[in-house]
Amino acid sequence: MKRTQNEKILQIQNHTLVVGIDVGKDSHYARAFDNRGIELAKLLRFSNTAQGYEALDEWMRMIMEQKAKTEAIVGFEPTGHYWFTLGDHLQGKGHRLGIVNPFHVKCTRELDDNSPTKNDRKDPKTIAMLVKDGRFRDVYIPADLYSELREAVSERERLQGQLIALSNQIHRWLDIRFPEFITVFKDWGGKTAQATLKNFPTPARVMAAGAAGVLQVWQKHLQRSSLKKAERLVRAAEKSIGRTAGSEAAEAALANLLAQYDMIAGQRQRIEQLMQELLLRVPNAGKLLEIRGIGMVTAAVIISEIGDIRRFQDPRQILKMAGLSLKENSSGKHRGKTTINKRGRRRLREGLFQVMIPMLAINAEFRAMHQKNLTRLVNPLNKMQSVIALCGKLVRVIYAILTKGCLYDAEKMTNDMKRSMKAA
Template identity: 35%
Template sequence: MKFKSQARQNQLIEKITAEHLVIGIDIAQQTHVARAVNFRGIVVGNPLSFSNDEDGFHNLLQWVQRLQTAHHLTAAIVGMEPTGHYWLNVSRWLSERQFEVVLVNPHLVKKNKENRDNTPSKSDKKDALVIADMVKNGYYSIARTTPEAFTELRVLLSNRDFVVKRVVSAKNQIHRWVDVVFPELRQVFKNLMGVGSLATLRLFPTPAELSELQPQDLIQRWKSLMKRHCGERKARALIALAGRSVGSRQAEQAYKLHLKQLLAEYDLACAQLKDVEREIVSVLERIPFAKSMLAVKGISAISLAGILGEAGDLSGFVHGNALLRHAGLNLAEASSGKWTGQMKISKRGRSRLRRFIFMMTMSLVMNNPEFQAMHAYNVNVKKMKKMRSIMKLCGKLARILVGMARTGQAYIPQKTRPLQQAA
């Protein structure tokens, strides 16, 4: 089945009828601004500023009802920018009252702000009118309500990204601490975040404490934290290096406190990361088609959860190309007359969804035999550059995932092989 984006655009335009009141809302943290037009784009009524609370939302509802009564309109559609998290409450409140809520791309709002007055001026009232005009012209997307499991995945993945940043930050600061206080530790432990290295830092934070020990004393203390200690050879090397360390010997108490806090932050972040990933796996078990996707070699629970959390229920996409457009991985061409520009990905979509699709594709190319064969065929036979082949396989992956979600079928390796091999 061919996916035609223009057909979708026509459907969005046809939804706006002569009976519609088209409302644009400029979202802010505390006070939103609403403007209204009819299906032809003629401004209806005065602007409305309303607060981001229950009273403000009721003011908006009464304003809409007055305009509908005054102009004999029976339907309403509300458009807004997905600005941060401030749009979520008003969107949910309106949806619960049977209003059709749609979203417009902030980038397009910026591009279209000169359509009315041919000036680059910007204000909340003007932005709300620009949003209403865009909805009237069909430049919007439906705000889909997703099942709770997919919303949970999105929240959990956002939480995981934050925790991973903390883990990486703690690791980097521990590396810096070692470079300043005890740089010789790297000669004994190649991996500073390994069990032996961390146990040494917990027990003996400074070289001065290590240099006063005997090898058997060090080994005995290691046993309190490790089931299998590092051995006498490393113990002797550590003590010898600590005795002639070139690390800083000033402010030892301050450095010891700093290291104690860094290790506590690292331990806490690692524990939280395990909790989040455990919860992600449990949520995936509640999604019917996730089990068959996880059975595909090269697809991990985290990457799949990232795609499902950002895109929602994949069975709601009519084609894999729709998922690519949602992620901003669709191709964009720039050409004019005899000049043909370079094809590039549009990047007009969800950046985190792009990241997870790309990461999953790379994992499949490294671990999945069918994707390895397709990548080799693209590079060796079709003479594609490696990155172009990867981006093409992103499209293949999107079509596979959407197909599996819509049909409920398991992964069929034979369908993904290059035509020459399949024959």
């Protein structure tokens, strides 16, 4: 992975064709330039079909033959998911790909004509000029294993979102029909609570069954059941303020919600099993699970976002990709706060942050480093700053494990921390 703009500029040589493509849902627009920014052909409009891709290939081939170009680099904005198939096609043809930041396109669009106009002819040129000037990043399309893992993580995230939405709807149903239910059960998703909702969804159903009837159903579904809790449920039902009108349709609605929840929970369980199988096929990835606080799901999320670790020369590149690199807002004598820039892969940034919170509770080494950051005499950090700093430390640990194949050494972490404290 090339890091500096100079290195990227040096890749654009006299024999390089620079193509900028404005990606759309049904149609794409392309313009071609040399390394000096001189346009070499007319605008090409091609469809998002096999025939359109063939037209693009022929257009690029003719330009390269006429202008003596031996290689091509194609730049585009990451417009949603519409570039995926085009990117796969161009990569399969052996062309290099470059992604430009949409914010950069917006900022530089007015350089040519001093106009905020946005159209399908103007944007491809803006994209190509950014590529020519080295203001792009290489496109990483994961190999089969990492692509599978990323798809599995994305699917789990989708299912998790559906489960949260269904849970919220069930809470709403209870607030309207049986608000006292949560005084008996802390969580509606527990086995006893779910058995109750499936068999006695309304206060009227609970009162009709009585404590003995409720207990009998619980004993069929559960190994342990409590008569006292059944009596508490009956008393709560007797004093319920829940709405009673339309109960028959409301019971049907709750049954549908519970059935959907069970179905999606099963789908999530199966996709998590697939995630685990894929994770363990990544070289050295199983060693991450030996770090206290890192579970299978969080490890899969982090590795799916990083991809092949060998494409990075330094862990700081991963921090930048996650949007965890620092930005400063200073001018003259004013010194603003230093914060993270949050420009990068959101899922990777969130995955690192979410894994750090439980680690601070159960991982002694990281908890000790957290306390050191909060209490050091020189430039102490607040809690959030310390968490972000420890995310950077975790990235360096992950990088070392995945690249070198070494085991996580808690004692070495502690000794490193003691040496840094003595040096301070």
